[in-house]
Amino acid sequence: MSLTHLQRLEAESIHIMREVVSEAEKPVMLYSIGKDSAVMLHLAKKAFYPSPPPFPLLHVDTTWKFQDMYALREKSAEEAGMELLVHRNPEAQEMGINPFDHGPLHTDMWKTQGLKQALDKYGFDAAFGGARRDEEKSRAKERIFSFRTASHGWDPKSQRPELWNLYNARKKKGESIRVFPLSNWTELDIWQYIHLENIEIVPLYYSAKRPTFEFEGGLFMADDIERLEKVMGHRPEITERSIRFRTLGCFPLTGAVESEAATLPEIIQEMLLTTTSERQGRVIDKDSGDASMEKKKQEGYF
Amino acid sequence: MTDPIYKTDALIAEDIDAYLEKHQHKTMLRFITCGSVDDGKSTLIGRLLYDSKMIFEDQLEALSNDSKKVGTQGQEIDFALLVDGLAAEREQGITIDVAYRFFATESRKFIVADCPGHEQYTRNMVTGASTADLACILIDARKGVLVQTKRHSFLCHQLGIKNLVLAVNKMDLIDYDQAKYDAIIADYQAFAESIGIESFTAIPISGLAGDNITTKSDNTAWYGGPTLMEHLEAVEVRSEVNLHKPFRMPVQWVNRPNLDFRGFSGQIATGSVKPGDSVRSLPSGKTSTVKSIVTFDGDLEEGVAGQSVTITLEDEIDCSRGDVLATADAPPEVADQFESTLVWMDEEPLVVGRAYWMKIGTQMVSVTVAEPKYEININDPSGEGSHLAVKTLDLNAIGVAEITTDKQIVFEAYADNRALGGFILIDKISNRTVGAGMLHFSLRRAQNVHWQAVDITRDDHAAMKNQRPRVLWFTGLSGSGKSTIANEVEKKLAMMNRHTFLLDGDNVRHGLNKDLGFTESDRIENIRRIGEVAKLMTDAGLIVLTAFISPFRADRQLVRDMMGEGEFIEIHVDTPLEVAEARDVKGLYKKAREGKLKNFTGIDSPYEEPASPEIRVNTVAMSPEEAANYIIEQILPLK
Numbered sequence: 001m002s003l004t005h006l007q008r009l010e011a012e013s014i015h016i017m018r019e020v021v022s023e024a025e026k027p028v029m030l031y032s033i034g035k036d037s038a039v040m041l042h043l044a045k046k047a048f049y050p051s052p053p054p055f056p057l058l059h060v061d062t063t064w065k066f067q068d069m070y071a072l073r074e075k076s077a078e079e080a081g082m083e084l085l086v087h088r089n090p091e092a093q094e095m096g097i098n099p100f101d102h103g104p105l106h107t108d109m110w111k112t113q114g115l116k117q118a119l120d121k122y123g124f125d126a127a128f129g130g131a132r133r134d135e136e137k138s139r140a141k142e143r144i145f146s147f148r149t150a151s152h153g154w155d156p157k158s159q160r161p162e163l164w165n166l167y168n169a170r171k172k173k174g175e176s177i178r179v180f181p182l183s184n185w186t187e188l189d190i191w192q193y194i195h196l197e198n199i200e201i202v203p204l205y206y207s208a209k210r211p212t213f214e215f216e217g218g219l220f221m222a223d224d225i226e227r228l229e230k231v232m233g234h235r236p237e238i239t240e241r242s243i244r245f246r247t248l249g250c251f252p253l254t255g256a257v258e259s260e261a262a263t264l265p266e267i268i269q270e271m272l273l274t275t276t277s278e279r280q281g282r283v284i285d286k287d288s289g290d291a292s293m294e295k296k297k298q299e300g301y302f
Numbered sequence: 303m304t305d306p307i308y309k310t311d312a313l314i315a316e317d318i319d320a321y322l323e324k325h326q327h328k329t330m331l332r333f334i335t336c337g338s339v340d341d342g343k344s345t346l347i348g349r350l351l352y353d354s355k356m357i358f359e360d361q362l363e364a365l366s367n368d369s370k371k372v373g374t375q376g377q378e379i380d381f382a383l384l385v386d387g388l389a390a391e392r393e394q395g396i397t398i399d400v401a402y403r404f405f406a407t408e409s410r411k412f413i414v415a416d417c418p419g420h421e422q423y424t425r426n427m428v429t430g431a432s433t434a435d436l437a438c439i440l441i442d443a444r445k446g447v448l449v450q451t452k453r454h455s456f457l458c459h460q461l462g463i464k465n466l467v468l469a470v471n472k473m474d475l476i477d478y479d480q481a482k483y484d485a486i487i488a489d490y491q492a493f494a495e496s497i498g499i500e501s502f503t504a505i506p507i508s509g510l511a512g513d514n515i516t517t518k519s520d521n522t523a524w525y526g527g528p529t530l531m532e533h534l535e536a537v538e539v540r541s542e543v544n545l546h547k548p549f550r551m552p553v554q555w556v557n558r559p560n561l562d563f564r565g566f567s568g569q570i571a572t573g574s575v576k577p578g579d580s581v582r583s584l585p586s587g588k589t590s591t592v593k594s595i596v597t598f599d600g601d602l603e604e605g606v607a608g609q610s611v612t613i614t615l616e617d618e619i620d621c622s623r624g625d626v627l628a629t630a631d632a633p634p635e636v637a638d639q640f641e642s643t644l645v646w647m648d649e650e651p652l653v654v655g656r657a658y659w660m661k662i663g664t665q666m667v668s669v670t671v672a673e674p675k676y677e678i679n680i681n682d683p684s685g686e687g688s689h690l691a692v693k694t695l696d697l698n699a700i701g702v703a704e705i706t707t708d709k710q711i712v713f714e715a716y717a718d719n720r721a722l723g724g725f726i727l728i729d730k731i732s733n734r735t736v737g738a739g740m741l742h743f744s745l746r747r748a749q750n751v752h753w754q755a756v757d758i759t760r761d762d763h764a765a766m767k768n769q770r771p772r773v774l775w776f777t778g779l780s781g782s783g784k785s786t787i788a789n790e791v792e793k794k795l796a797m798m799n800r801h802t803f804l805l806d807g808d809n810v811r812h813g814l815n816k817d818l819g820f821t822e823s824d825r826i827e828n829i830r831r832i833g834e835v836a837k838l839m840t841d842a843g844l845i846v847l848t849a850f851i852s853p854f855r856a857d858r859q860l861v862r863d864m865m866g867e868g869e870f871i872e873i874h875v876d877t878p879l880e881v882a883e884a885r886d887v888k889g890l891y892k893k894a895r896e897g898k899l900k901n902f903t904g905i906d907s908p909y910e911e912p913a914s915p916e917i918r919v920n921t922v923a924m925s926p927e928e929a930a931n932y933i934i935e936q937i938l939p940l941k
Contacts, residue, residue: 015569019664052559161425161429163726269314
């Protein structure tokens with residue numbers, strides 16, 4: 001019996017999670033509610049079954065996520081029998097940071113700073129993230145166990161060598177590691193696995209008629225029209241369109257695609273026939289030229 | 303530019319369910335590409351991604367723009383840009399770290415480790431090779447077999463990669479000349495044989511022009527072998543090979559959701575296991591029978607190499623993280639001294655005799671490395687001067703040395719089982735991964751250290767003194783009262799006619815350890831020597847009292863691990879920092895506060911309190927006399 005590629009990926013991710021639980025003092029799983037998070041959570045349930053995963057879920061909230069995402073967040077945590085921690089950067093909240101007025105600062109304050117605050121607040125020394133190496137060029141070189149300084153910095157030049165399946169989780173007090181159990185999965189692997197394992201994902205991945213508006217050349221969903229109007233200063237022109245999302249972030253930062261794909265096989269079909277890469281819908285990679293993700297990571301972004 | 307060969311499968315559009323069904327049964331192959339800086343590795347990988355349709359239009363557009371801006375191919379697409387990720391290396395124009403790339407064909411998913419060719423980055427190549435089933439070694443057809451070619455081939459061979467592909471690249475630049483190609487192969491063949499490589503597959507290619515990558519090239523009509531992609535799709539992957547070996551599973555985690563369930567979680571390294579199989583837990587050697595193989599998806603009838611499972615046993619045997627479950631009648635060996643090949647990966651060279659952490663499987667032990675027998679000249683591994691006499695190993699050096707672990711570990715020769723033969727070394731202070739290695743065989747101590755056989759045994763010494771030898775290890779802040787209390791305890795033991803010896807910090811520093819300073823490595827060595835001396839004294843039957851700050855848990859653990867079960871009594875002399883500082887008997891706190899004394903415990907260097915010492919005395923609540931009485935009570939009976 002030879003294992004399929006999905007079985008091997010699954011076994012590797014489970015091995016990684018168990019190593020973290022065995023060697024870290026206080027691990028946490030970052031849960032962004034997207035499809036990768038859904039797969040990661042599913043793998044965690046498998047890794048520790050019949051025990052529930054022995055760590056909490058942490059959502060670093062920006063308050064700008066889609067309503068459907070918040071709904072699934074609560075449900076998933078409960079079904080997994082895990083504690084759900086939600087952190088919102090109080091400074092960002094107070095300053096009313098939003099994606100329209102503040103551009104890149106929105107991501108920095110809510111996500112980068114918010115994440116650091118949350119990790120410090122609870123004293124987590126290891127955090128699982130759902131990033132994959134195929135997503136973006138600088139990710140391709142990141143380790144599975146990615147060491148961070150006490151100020152959460154990442155130094156791509158002094159990464160620990162990672163051999164065989166032997167991960168070095170040792171660190172000093174205050175230092176932490178980010179762990180990426182999905183490192184070797186590709187977008188297609190993720191979709192195939194969701195299909196095969198029947199994993200629940202946010203309905204926004206499936207096509208449906210939704211209220212949309214156009215903004216700076218992109219197509220967006222009007223998830224909370226009142227709030228949009230407040231920050232945009234005007235009520236955007238809303239059109240009903242059949243849309244879905246290939247990636248989910250903050251609703252004003254995540255571009256929708258027009259699509260009729262309403263089932264998983266149709267989504268996979270569309271993905272395979274399509275000719276643009278996944279992150280294209282996200283504004284984040286483009287905001288300071290080509291090396292922007294790498295820069296963000298050095299500053300502590302996941 | 304040729305069209306992508308792996309065009310979108312017609313099934314995707316016509317019958318997506320059938321397509322998915324088909325693609326859920328792919329296997330996975332991991333391989334590395336290595337070659338010199340200009341051999342065209344990145345271009346080849348870019349080409350594989352491009353040909354297997356892993357490049358999307360927007361990426362292609364960006365690539366096309368980049369190619370014109372910074373590319374080296376004029377107006378043509380520079381595939382290398384697709385692969386070279388980090389900003390720093392883009393500027394330098396070289397790949398500086400291992401990058402992992404993904405592509406898939408009809409039958410397989412591939413993970414490619416792109417390994418740099420620069421001399422100083424041997425460690426990256428070894429890293430990439432450690433997980434690879436196959437290595438693709440690139441040769442520039444114009445240059446032939448270079449020093450780098452030999453080095454990379456040697457390293458891949460050391461790391462146990464059985465499938466070697468010699469990709470003779472840039473054939474277009476030698477006009478697809480068969481004679482030149484044959485000469486390169488003959489040259490390589492001679493080298494390969496000299497270092498023990500049994501076989502390899504040579505393929506003439508052009509990464510840039512696409513010859514023999516996915517389709518047979520008309521330019522090399524004289525070549526009858528497979529294309530690179532055909533070969534990659536046909537090679538046997540290691541998990542298939544591992545399946546035919548005896549069952550072994552390093553235990554990662556004990557799964558205990560409630561009192562009725564106790565399972566051992568791990569990834570099966572080799573072989574297979576079924577309920578009813580007789581298994582042995584090592585190093586203890588206890589046997590039991592497999593009750594069930596538990597997974598989230600239901601119990602399995604059989605678990606196979608590569609799977610992550612949870613195994614329950616019929617009997618309650620002692621088994622925890624670091625132990626290995628193995629087939630009962632063919633278990634792996636247990637030993638504490640080995641011959642190994644080491645690859646050094648840190649700027650700071652190997653320190654012979656220093657204790658490092660060694661992670662092997664799920665075991666974490668303390669290990670020391672002896673002076674290397676020799677370093678291998680990787681630039682000429684088969685030549686006369688292939689063995690270099692050295693005192694240590696520097697960054698990127700590879701050598702053979704004996705290593706000694708502080709306790710017995712479960713292992714197998716790396717050649718038989720990577721999971722129980724490959725290890726990493728971690729610096730105990732910086733926590734960096736400083737080296738990696740491969741175990742070859744165990745050394746029986748008798749062959750090595752030649753223990754003197756003695757007729758008067760350890761037990762005889764103890765019996766003559768009418769006592770049980772032990773180490774009373776006092777730890778606490780400077781000024782906590784360690785020496786005072788230890789002295790009290792010794793006086794009381796003397797009055798009870800016991801044979802004791804007190805090792806005190808300052809006194810040891812004047813003699814035994816006067817060559818040591820206060821750096822971190824010296825501090826470890828200081829404690830290690832004290833531990834060894836204390837151990838010899840317990841062999842002589844003495845009750846040893848030691849009074850050292852010994853602020854780090856790891857160091858105290860090191861000594862604890864040297865001693866027999868129950869012989870190490872950790873006594874935490876628990877005095878709050880304010881109290882110790884107020885006492886300041888030797889005026890050291892004052893100096894430290896003024897910055898005249900660096901690395902002073904409690905001030906600018908941490909004190910790690912014992913988590914669960916055998917004895918804890920509170921010197922605020924107790925006088926030294928009371929503390930001593932309390933300690934004596936705790937260690938009774940003395941015999």
